[in-house]
Amino acid sequence: MELGLRLGDAPEKRGGGLGLMLGMRLVVGRGGRDEDKERRVEEEEEEETEEGRGLAEAPLQLSLLPLLPVPLQQPSSRQLRLPWTTETKKLDASMRGFDMNHAPSADEGASSSSSPKSIGSSFQMDFSAQRDGDEPGEGGEATAVEIGSLRVSDEEENGMGRKKLRLTKEQSAFLEESFKEHNTLNPKQKLALAKQLNLRPRQVEVWFQNRRARTKLKQTEVDCEYLRRxxxxxxxxxxxxxxxxxxxxxxxxxxxxxxxxxxxxxxxxxxxxxxxxxxxxxxxxxxxxxxxxxxxxxxxxSKPGALQSGSRTAPSAPRLPSPAS
DNA sequence: TGCTCACAACCGCTTACGTCA
DNA sequence: ATTGACGTAAGCGGTTGTGAG
Structure with missing residues (x-):
């Protein structure tokens, strides 16, 4: 039996205002290895936030390249930026339904459609989960939260069930852009991204792991085709x-x-x-x-363009013995 | 200096679930 | 309405690298 604190999953307003909306929940369970990690990271995150609002108000200064432009398709697109870049960008906000962590609210329309003054913080708002009756001290009865098309009860959220939480297209696109910059994350980047997208660090970590796996799979297919030819x-x-x-x-x-x-x-x-x-x-x-x-x-x-595709710069051509030998 | 241990990060495989045709 | 294929978030166990004792 183990007790642990989780941040970010059931957001609550902290520090008031637009800024950070972190959730806190109590995890009672066996606490797997990854969850241990996550908890540690999140505890660390909490420390950072306690001590002067670290990441949210002082974006990380990491040496990453500016983002590539992404076509803007919807007038309602929100302005996003990677936590470690200064360049803002707009991503498609059409998307099936809405943010799984984000129940549409009256405030949201205002914050996302207008108000250019809060580009940095509006994103926080947009990805913040605003869940009904989920704040501590609101009774504690088993409420349910709307997560996109999925409705997940608190019970399920606390690990009693395994409900699949699909990331919104906005979140995926943002993660994708981050992945283009770096296909691995250091802890700070992970935390910053998680904060930005209002996801748990573990979710960001898993997404990057899966994304790397997909990349590798695709590359394997390309290599296979190359070798076949x-x-x-x-x-x-x-x-x-x-x-x-x-x-x-x-x-x-x-x-x-x-x-x-x-x-x-x-x-x-x-x-x-x-x-x-x-x-x-x-x-x-x-x-x-x-x-x-x-x-x-x-x-x-050395045939030009022979099987050169995918994200890799050069295919892993097999070294064949020289015909002269 | 070499060894052991704990820990973190990552990977591969797998499962479970949502979506779509 | 049902079903199977597919994509993907997440769980789990194993491996590897690193620092401390």
Whole structure:
């Protein structure tokens, strides 16, 4: 049995005003490893917030690049910014339903649609969960909160059930932008993001983990496709070479004339470093041999744009032995 | 200096749930 | 209305790196 404090999940207004809206709930359970971590982080977060409103009012100064612009599609789009950047941005706010952590309220319309004075804090408002009767001291009866299309009871929230909480498109887009900047987060970034999006740090962490997994999966698919095509091309190449070998063998058995070619007429092919005859050889031997094509394997793997896709800068091309060896 | 332990961060696999055709 | 496929948030166990004793 373990007691722990959780912040952020059932937000309450702290410090008043627009600023930080952190929730607090009591967790009674076995407290898994990750939850331990989360709790520690969140306790740390609480310390930070207690001591002078750390992150919310003094955005982290981390050396991250400015954000790429995202097309604005809805007039109601909210202005978002990464906690560690100064550049604001607007993201699509169309979205199915609403913020899962955000029950629409009268204030919200005002804060999100107008009032340019509070760009930084309006985001906090927008992603703040405003849940009915969820504040401490409001009775404590099992209330339910509207989470997008999903309705989750307090009981479920406290770990009694496993309700899936889908992130809103706004949250996902914001996380996505963050991921573009850095695909891993340090604790401060995690906290800042969590605060910004009004998510638990653990949720941010999980999102990044899953996102990395998705990236990796996609890259694996790309690599697979790349290797498949390489295999295909090599198979064809091999078939051609086998055919040439067969033809040359046939030629050799029928007319082993080149055995009598004077040594002075032989020269080294610079491409494959094999001895080649300068004598005009009729039929098959006269055709440009694959051996004398300038490094066909290298050409294969250096084909411009060959299977180069995805987010990776360069595909992990297999190192093949040189054809000369 | 090497060893052990605790801890944090991450990953891979999996489950559970929401969405959509 | 039902169902199966798919996407994804989250849980869990294992691995690895690091610092303290």
């Amino acid at each position: 390489c295999c295909q091309t090599l198979t064809e190449e091999n078939r051609r070479l086998q055919k040439e070998v067969a033809e040359l063998r046939a030629l050799k058995t029928s007319r082993p004339f080149y055995m009598h070619v004077p040594a002075t007429t032989l020269s080294m092919c610079p491409a494959c470093e094999r001895v080649a005859s300068t004598t005009t050889i009729p039929t098959a031997a006269a055709t440009p041999s694959a051996d004398h094509r300038p490094n066909s394997f290298a050409a294969l793997f």
